[in-house]
Amino acid sequence: MTTPGNRRAPTIGFVSLGCAKALVDTERVVTDLRSEGYEIAGDYRNSDLVIVNTCGFINEAVEESLDAIAEALRENGKVIVMGCLGGRKDADGSNFVAKRNPAVLGVFGPEETSGVLGLVHRHLPAPHSPYTDLIPGGGIRLTPHHYAYLKISEGCNNHCTFCVIPKLRGKLHSRSMDSIVREAQSLVEDGVKEIVVIAEDTPAYGSDLGYKLAFAGGRPVHTKLEDLCVELGRLGVWVRLHYMYPYPMVDRIIPLMADGKILPYLDMPLQHSDPAILRAMARPAHAEKQLERIRRWREAVPDLAIRSTFIVGFPGETDEQFEGLLDFLREAKLDRVGCFAYSTIEGAAANAFPNQVPEEVKEERRARLMALQAEISAERLARRVGRVERVLIDEPEDEDGVAVGRTASEAPEVDGVVYVTTKRPVIPGDFVDARIVRTEEHDLVALRVDGES
Numbered sequence: 001m002t003t004p005g006n007r008r009a010p011t012i013g014f015v016s017l018g019c020a021k022a023l024v025d026t027e028r029v030v031t032d033l034r035s036e037g038y039e040i041a042g043d044y045r046n047s048d049l050v051i052v053n054t055c056g057f058i059n060e061a062v063e064e065s066l067d068a069i070a071e072a073l074r075e076n077g078k079v080i081v082m083g084c085l086g087g088r089k090d091a092d093g094s095n096f097v098a099k100r101n102p103a104v105l106g107v108f109g110p111e112e113t114s115g116v117l118g119l120v121h122r123h124l125p126a127p128h129s130p131y132t133d134l135i136p137g138g139g140i141r142l143t144p145h146h147y148a149y150l151k152i153s154e155g156c157n158n159h160c161t162f163c164v165i166p167k168l169r170g171k172l173h174s175r176s177m178d179s180i181v182r183e184a185q186s187l188v189e190d191g192v193k194e195i196v197v198i199a200e201d202t203p204a205y206g207s208d209l210g211y212k213l214a215f216a217g218g219r220p221v222h223t224k225l226e227d228l229c230v231e232l233g234r235l236g237v238w239v240r241l242h243y244m245y246p247y248p249m250v251d252r253i254i255p256l257m258a259d260g261k262i263l264p265y266l267d268m269p270l271q272h273s274d275p276a277i278l279r280a281m282a283r284p285a286h287a288e289k290q291l292e293r294i295r296r297w298r299e300a301v302p303d304l305a306i307r308s309t310f311i312v313g314f315p316g317e318t319d320e321q322f323e324g325l326l327d328f329l330r331e332a333k334l335d336r337v338g339c340f341a342y343s344t345i346e347g348a349a350a351n352a353f354p355n356q357v358p359e360e361v362k363e364e365r366r367a368r369l370m371a372l373q374a375e376i377s378a379e380r381l382a383r384r385v386g387r388v389e390r391v392l393i394d395e396p397e398d399e400d401g402v403a404v405g406r407t408a409s410e411a412p413e414v415d416g417v418v419y420v421t422t423k424r425p426v427i428p429g430d431f432v433d434a435r436i437v438r439t440e441e442h443d444l445v446a447l448r449v450d451g452e453s
Contacts (some may be wrong), residue, residue: 011044013046015050022054022083025082039204050080051080052084055083061085070398082110087108088089088168138141145428156169180213181232201243264304265306271283274323311339326369330372336377378439389436391405396425404417405417416444
């Protein structure tokens with residue numbers, strides 16, 4: 001692309017690390033820059049400047065972010081850093097990233113996108129004033145065209161002792177209902193078939209605003225997750241909820257799943273089952289109550305899929321408490337589970353807790369938990385063999401006629417997939433009906449049945 005006067009438009013490269021919430025931040029910056037006429041490059045060599053969106057949630061993420069910054073400096077030289085790690089401070093108050101990478105052009109924390117844009121303008125003046133026909137109505141997205149992440153709030157009011165997100169992203173700040181619904185409508189108009197709702201703490205949406213009365217689509221609503229799900233359910237697309245911590249609010253969402261308003265899927269990070277460990281983590285929920293709630297949810301929504309994450313080796317975790325966690329998993333029969341061995345994060349309260357668990361014990365426990373969950377997940381998948389399920393296609397058929405998709409039970413990027421054999425061409429975003437014929441380790445194999453002989 002060239003600008004008036006036949007000048008080449010300045011080009012920005014992006015490296016986006018971390019979770020879907022960080023990806024949404026990247027999409028917002030990309031959208032703003034494209035509206036001003038900047039080009040977006042896919043490699044360092046063709047970029048006039050590189051922006052690295054960092055993650056600082058766990059030590060491995062910190063190292064990955066520092067490596068990405070170093071690589072961008074080495075390969076390009078002009079680097080701006082943003083995101084969670086960008087907001088981290090050392091004990092002396094200096095910026096964590098800038099202290100280790102003094103050659104970067106600037107460092108910004110989350111929610112400081114205006115600073116990122118200002119620094120881009122300083123080093124690469126904008127080709128022209130905002131030119132909105134360069135971007136689609138739903139903004140620039142880095143996900144495939146047929147699904148999108150919808151962030152409904154920023155920050156978190158929890159103070160989990162293993163986490164530093166509130167220090168990095170601040171307190172809970174909910175978006176207005178109207179702005180969320182308007183963005184969702186724009187996404188649907190742009191061809192999105194699945195909306196994945198995300199936040200640091202999704203069920204807490206609106207609590208910072210006192211669940212105040214608002215308007216969405218001209219209708220009076222309360223600023224809370226239940227009302228938001230009703231509004232999103234009117235759009236006629238898949239609506240999937242992530243980061244659903246086990247609050248009472250979840251009980252009021254289940255009927256919406258039973259009525260088909262939103263997908264019967266819960267991404268619910270439980271972290272542990274032992275009451276003492278949960279108290280030490282400053283986490284909600286109790287194992288027995290949670291097991292009863294899961295039973296009630298599945299009675300109301302038999303097809304409900306539950307994904308969760310757990311931490312093993314938290315300071316003070318005994319063999320008995322870990323065995324109790326395994327018993328919880330055997331009883332809960334969650335569909336998919338991720339597990340982390342506890343690691344210290346600078347600034348987290350749990351760093352100072354006594355009775356730190358040896359690394360080899362953490363890893364042994366993590367391996368045992370994942371081996372057990374593999375059996376549980378395989379059992380849950382096997383129950384679906386013979387059923388006909390609706391599949392959203394992510395990848396078109398290959399030369400053997402096999403396309404890749406997902407059902408309501410599989411979220412993009414984090415769960416397994418469905419390999420669908422089809423005689424008719426399909427493209428990403430198509431819905432097809434397929435009969436599940438067998439399982440693989442994490443995935444399903446199916447035959448398309450709608451319109452096929």
